[in-house]
Amino acid sequence: MLQPIAHILSKQRNILGSTSVRRRALLESIGFNFEIIDSGFNEQLLRDKFSHPCEYVKENAKQKAIHVYKKLADAGETADLIIGADTVVTFQESIYEKPKDKEDAFQTLTKLSGNWHTVFTGVALVTNSTSPPTTTLGSSSNASSNKDDNGGNGDDFVVTTFHEATDVYICQLTPNIINSYIETGEPMDKAGSYAIQGIGATLIESIKGDYSNVVGLPLHRLTKELYHMYSE
Numbered sequence: 001m002l003q004p005i006a007h008i009l010s011k012q013r014n015i016l017g018s019t020s021v022r023r024r025a026l027l028e029s030i031g032f033n034f035e036i037i038d039s040g041f042n043e044q045l046l047r048d049k050f051s052h053p054c055e056y057v058k059e060n061a062k063q064k065a066i067h068v069y070k071k072l073a074d075a076g077e078t079a080d081l082i083i084g085a086d087t088v089v090t091f092q093e094s095i096y097e098k099p100k101d102k103e104d105a106f107q108t109l110t111k112l113s114g115n116w117h118t119v120f121t122g123v124a125l126v127t128n129s130t131s132p133p134t135t136t137l138g139s140s141s142n143a144s145s146n147k148d149d150n151g152g153n154g155d156d157f158v159v160t161t162f163h164e165a166t167d168v169y170i171c172q173l174t175p176n177i178i179n180s181y182i183e184t185g186e187p188m189d190k191a192g193s194y195a196i197q198g199i200g201a202t203l204i205e206s207i208k209g210d211y212s213n214v215v216g217l218p219l220h221r222l223t224k225e226l227y228h229m230y231s232e
Helices: 003-009 021-029 053-074 102-112 175-185 200-204 211-215 220-229
Strands: 014-016 081-091 092-095 115-128 145-149 157-170 204-208
Touching: 003 115, 003 220, 014 092, 021 157, 053 081, 053 115, 081 102, 081 204, 102 115, 102 175, 102 211, 115 211, 157 220, 175 200, 200 204, 211 220
Parallel strands: 014 081
Antiparallel strands: 081 092, 081 115, 115 157, 145 157, 157 204
16 A cells, blocks of 8 residues: 555655554554654543543544654654554453553453454544645544644644554453463553464454554554555
């Protein structure tokens, strides 16, 4: 999806507003030209204020990207594209982010054991007013897109947000399996207390949807959005 616009993206300043090793690896795997700036956004949004988990992750992603934009502006700098992202695991109307401790990880994995759950990743693309206009794509059952123009507030940028959802089935786990997995340390900085790209892959029986979305960044949807932004 990026090849037709690679000549544009390669000449501009693209920033990933995340220090996630997984998101970095995903972008590097497709040859995307970017640098990393930590947004510094304190993710303490009240979940109850959002009608759906997808709205929650999109707002987190949006705030991350805007924080990077403002950090650059304070330094007298700018960027052509800033990418913000946020990923959560949801099960039975509850949101599961990174575990607080080993006991929290155990409780989460116990609940997910033998069940389907859904992983939502929200993505925000911040472009300045001179960047190509964004195009809102047709929505599907697992995705929606909206555009917010913040120029009227003295901020010369446009934010485009969207989300992707993937269903994941974790096999029936015994307490011994869960504890042994937790002792590897892998679950402790992962939404839902597991990593599909690591040892956690051995716990997953099936998925429906975009694999990279579970890792932390939906590559197909991201590149589709960028293609429409820069090719029209």
